[in-house]
Structure formats: structure tokens, C-alpha cells
Amino acid sequence: MKNLKIAIQKSGRLNEKSVLLLKNCGLKFDNYKSSLITTVSNFSLEILFLRDDDIPGYVESGIADLGIVGENVIDESEAKVHYVQRLGFGKCTLKLAVAKDSTMKDLKDLNGKSIATSYPTILGNFLKENQIQADIHEISGSVEIAPGLGLSDAICDIVSTGGTLKSNGLKPFADVRNSEAILISRPELETDPILCELLQRIQSVLRAQE
């Protein structure tokens, strides 16, 4: 049987838990940080280590068959992939935040304001759904400093504990979406026997964690 390829994050918040999940499924592989691809010795699978932002596109185009990535990244990429299984880690919320002394109360107070974010697609859809017209300033990182620098009135960014918001003089304003890590596949792979076997193992690991 031809090996499937699964793409996971090379380093960052999802790397360790993705590796652990696969190991808990009984898969044996070397986790060399320097090699970008590794073969599982006891299962028909190869593991690709990538930047998380690249994973949805690799799976959509078929370069990888499967991927583990945050829902926020999949939504932002708008890649057409099949959602196989939520994985229960990497939980976070994409939130709007404003300066802690801001008087904005309601979503509609964002009308005419500017919002800095690394998630222009998700934010754009959210604003459209809520019929709000605001300027989106796309920046690739350190979004929390934008209001303090006068670059924007609000931000939209991933928050897990809120500590970064607080230390930058911001307060949460509204939730845009929740996210967790998810197993995705190429759409046409749904009934693949290797995927079915891997999914069964993943589901039994998840059940044991409940």
C-alpha cells in the first residue's frame, strides 16, 4: 500500500502535541528537528514537518494527504479540505480587543474604526456577517502593539490566557471564533483504509483522555 503523508507543524505551539498524539497512536518514528520528512516504521505513513500556515494549502493541493493544524489557520487560508476530527488541543479564541480605557461597548461601535490583524479573511467575514464597516490593517505579527502606536483602534488576534492583551494595555471586546487543532484530509480521501485505521487509533487515544 502506498504511504500517506501527514503534515504537522515543524515547531511551535502545535508541534509537541501533534507528535505526542501520533506516538500515542503507536506510530514509531524519529522526530529529528532537522529533517523535514520522516517515515513511520510500523505504519503506512510519512510525516512532513511544515510551517502551520502552509499545511492547509499542501493538503488542498494533494502534496500532503492529511494535516494537523488550527481551525483558525484553515479558515484564514480558505483551503478546501475535509474536516476529519477535532483533536482537543491548541485551544484558543480569535478575539477583538480594544484599549483598556476605550468606551466602545457594542460591536456597532467598530463602524468607521480601524482594526489590525493577521487574520484579514476571518475578520472580514465576521464584519460582513455583523454588517460592520471597518478598515482592516493586515500585519503579520505583534498585533497587540498596534493600538498603542496609533496604527489602529482595535485588534483581532488569537488569545488564550489574555496576558498579552493586558500587558499591552488592551481588554477583550468580543469573540470572533474559537479554534482547536484538527485533523484534515484531502476531500477524496475520506474512505481511505489507512486514514480509517489512523482515525480509529486517534479516536481511542482521545477517548482515553476524556
Ligand code: ATP
Ligand atoms: P509557524 O512557525 O508554524 O508559522 P506560528 O508562529 O504561526 O507558527 P504558533 O504560535 O506556533 O504559530 O501557533 C500555532 C497555532 O496554535 C495557532 O494557529 C493556534 O491555532 C494555536 N494556538 C493555541 N493557543 C495559542 C496562543 N495563545 N497564541 C497563538 N496561537 C495559539
Ligand code: ZN
Ligand atoms: Zn504560522
